Amino acid sequence: MRSGNEPVTARSPLRLRFWLSLWGLVWAGAGAALFALADRPGWAAFCAVVALLAAVDLVVVVRRIRQGPHYQPGRDIPPYEPPAGPRP
Numbered sequence: 001m002r003s004g005n006e007p008v009t010a011r012s013p014l015r016l017r018f019w020l021s022l023w024g025l026v027w028a029g030a031g032a033a034l035f036a037l038a039d040r041p042g043w044a045a046f047c048a049v050v051a052l053l054a055a056v057d058l059v060v061v062v063r064r065i066r067q068g069p070h071y072q073p074g075r076d077i078p079p080y081e082p083p084a085g086p087r088p
Helices: 012-035 041-064
Strands: none
Touching: 012 041
């Protein structure tokens, strides 16, 4: 059942984000190292920035997973109730 407040109560698939961030971190790190060895400093810097962003996302995801079911609800936790009151 759709309640109309899905953007407010949306749940993020944190385990999928974890694996995608890890995958991006590995590939961007490898790209930065290989481009640095190939004497391509621009591409190496770009890959290093992407690796840094992936690492930051990985830290955020792991932190939210460890916070428990408020951020990573299981199948036994029902969806959030719609907010009470008039709609804007």
